Amino acid sequence: METIETKAKDYSHILGWGIDADAENDPTYPIRHRTDGTGQPIEQHGYNWERPQQQPIDVEVLRSIERPNVSAVFGTSTPPTGLSGQIRRFAFRFSESEYGHWLPLLIADRVNVIEGIVDDFKQGRTPNIFAEKGMKAAWKYNRKGLIQQALIGVAVTTAVIFLLSKKKER
Amino acid sequence: MLAMNYRGPRRVRIDHKPMPTIKHPEDAIVRVTRSCICGSDLHLYNGNVPDTRVGVTFGHEFIGVVEEIGPEVHKLKIGDQVLVPFNIACGKCTFCQQGLYGNCHESNSQATAVGGIFGYSHTAGGYDGGQAEYVRVPYANFGPTVIPPDMDPDDAVLLTDVVPTGYQAAEMGGIQPGDTVVVFGAGPVGIMAARCSWLFGAGRVIVIDQVDYRLEFVRNYAPCEAYNFKEMDDPVVFIKKMTDWLGADVCIDAVGAEAAGSALQTITGRKLLIQAGSATALHWAINSVKKGGIVSIVGVYGPTDNLVPIGNVVNKGITIRANQASVKRLLPRLIEHIQNGILNPKAIITHRVPLEEVADAYNIFSNKLDNCIKPVLIPSAKG
Numbered sequence: 187m188e189t190i191e192t193k194a195k196d197y198s199h200i201l202g203w204g205i206d207a208d209a210e211n212d213p214t215y216p217i218r219h220r221t222d223g224t225g226q227p228i229e230q231h232g233y234n235w236e237r238p239q240q241q242p243i244d245v246e247v248l249r250s251i252e253r254p255n256v257s258a259v260f261g262t263s264t265p266p267t268g269l270s271g272q273i274r275r276f277a278f279r280f281s282e283s284e285y286g287h288w289l290p291l292l293i294a295d296r297v298n299v300i301e302g303i304v305d306d307f308k309q310g311r312t313p314n315i316f317a318e319k320g321m322k323a324a325w326k327y328n329r330k331g332l333i334q335q336a337l338i339g340v341a342v343t344t345a346v347i348f349l350l351s352k353k354k355e356r
Numbered sequence: 357m358l359a360m361n362y363r364g365p366r367r368v369r370i371d372h373k374p375m376p377t378i379k380h381p382e383d384a385i386v387r388v389t390r391s392c393i394c395g396s397d398l399h400l401y402n403g404n405v406p407d408t409r410v411g412v413t414f415g416h417e418f419i420g421v422v423e424e425i426g427p428e429v430h431k432l433k434i435g436d437q438v439l440v441p442f443n444i445a446c447g448k449c450t451f452c453q454q455g456l457y458g459n460c461h462e463s464n465s466q467a468t469a470v471g472g473i474f475g476y477s478h479t480a481g482g483y484d485g486g487q488a489e490y491v492r493v494p495y496a497n498f499g500p501t502v503i504p505p506d507m508d509p510d511d512a513v514l515l516t517d518v519v520p521t522g523y524q525a526a527e528m529g530g531i532q533p534g535d536t537v538v539v540f541g542a543g544p545v546g547i548m549a550a551r552c553s554w555l556f557g558a559g560r561v562i563v564i565d566q567v568d569y570r571l572e573f574v575r576n577y578a579p580c581e582a583y584n585f586k587e588m589d590d591p592v593v594f595i596k597k598m599t600d601w602l603g604a605d606v607c608i609d610a611v612g613a614e615a616a617g618s619a620l621q622t623i624t625g626r627k628l629l630i631q632a633g634s635a636t637a638l639h640w641a642i643n644s645v646k647k648g649g650i651v652s653i654v655g656v657y658g659p660t661d662n663l664v665p666i667g668n669v670v671n672k673g674i675t676i677r678a679n680q681a682s683v684k685r686l687l688p689r690l691i692e693h694i695q696n697g698i699l700n701p702k703a704i705i706t707h708r709v710p711l712e713e714v715a716d717a718y719n720i721f722s723n724k725l726d727n728c729i730k731p732v733l734i735p736s737a738k739g
Contacts, residue, residue: 248478250468320719
């Protein structure tokens with residue numbers, strides 16, 4: 187077992203190494219366990235744990251470039267497809283520290299919404315937007331708010347159409 | 357099987373999807389008997405979490421019955437009634453070995469900052485969640501916990517996230533006997549954080565929110581002082597006045613990205629998405645805590661940046677502690693608290709909705725209609 191004394195030998199070339207070390211100065215307590223059940227320190231460096239068996243990679247899994255491998259298990263829901271998939275693949279060229287990663291993913295999410303509607307129509311299904319937005323509940327519990335929202339929507343649309351048609355006349 | 361299907365911001369529906377299958381020798385298939393909608397599901401629902409793909413099923417708070425197990429599953433058997441922690445954790449990686457089960461490194465390829473979470477976008481691993489009749493549960497030897505026979509299933513389902521998250525919020529506050537604790541947010545997690553603050557010896561617990569019926573609930577449930585920030589000129593000054601002008605010993609952000617109360621934060625964080633959600637609650641927490649105090653964050657934010665007064669963190673000498681709850685670590689203690697009658701989680705459940713009406717349930721919860729605090733979805737195939 188490595189103790190502060192044995193470690194000190196490794197750092198003997200650094201004057202004063204460890205002389206103010208304080209095991210109680212640990213703001214991670216009790217969230218992070220630094221010792222195992224027997225009091226032995228938990229020390230690991232790098233990917234040297236006994237990895238769980240790898241789930242067969244039979245769908246496309248995008249991987250953060252901040253890790254060397256695909257995690258032992260992963261979700262298989264909705265692999266990247268279409269234009270949104272292309273944008274997502276582009277995003278994963280960048281690290282999680284870059285806007286180049288996150289902003290394309292948000293854009294891909296919006297593109298994916300349109301793809302979803304197109305897919306619905308392709309399958310002969312007209313998406314029921316009102317039901318998907320839970321409007322039945324809104325009508326039951328927030329009728330006044332819903333009518334207010336609808337009226338604002340109609341007023342804004344009318345104003346935009348009016349302004350655009352006036353511009354055209356000029 | 358029937359499953360919730362995300363179609364875009366504020367659009368979800370129930371659809372028939374293929375049954376989940378065993379993909380890994382340590383997988384189990386669980387038939388869901390109860391599944392909650394979490395406040396953090398609203399970040400997905402509103403389209404605020406990057407890499408939330410159309411077609412995915414949400415849901416990270418669920419219990420159910422084991423229907424099928426992989427060849428390497430030895431700790432569960434078919435028919436076991438289990439509660440499934442929202443974190444997908446291997447139990448073997450360096451982080452799991454240190455008890456950081458919310459930070460597993462073997463369950464999420466898409467991002468290193470967070471471990472796998474059921475039904476929480478591809479940023480959290482791309483798993484389908486439990487707002488469905490059936491769900492695939494990886495690492496079944498480690499995560500799922502058999503529900504004690506004397507436990508009410510409504511209590512059990514809240515042990516998968518809400519109770520541990522609220523408890524860990526208080527735990528991370530490092531509350532000492534007599535401390536004043538301010539909890540921002542009277543949603544399910546805030547309610548539980550307020551209740552659990554007393555377990556650590558708080559001397560005073562104050563909750564701040566803008567929804568009167570929730571404030572009324574937490575005032576009686578925790579019990580605690582509860583105030584509406586819409587009735588204040590400035591919540592930070594209000595708290596300073598309430599605490600002899602010095603601030604609270606501990607502030608807890610139990611809101612996260614959906615916070616109201618600041619036009620700038622709302623527009624940039626929730627409407628334009630140029631920051632990772634509205635950080636109003638965190639901003640108030642930092643500015644309301646005493647010098648040398650502790651801010652505990654369990655409110656969920658997106659992975660990019662937020663406007664917070666970091667200069668005040670330095671100048672006031674604040675300690676910030678944050679994490680996703682380590683559910684598996686906390687379960688033994690929390691089960692004990694429920695069995696001894698100290699905690700009564702099921703009291704926060706206000707709505708029981710058939711899974712088929714998932715879109716209405718999201719609308720009710722998101723818009724805080726019908727005095728909703730916690731909705732539970734019940735699949736018709738629950739058996």
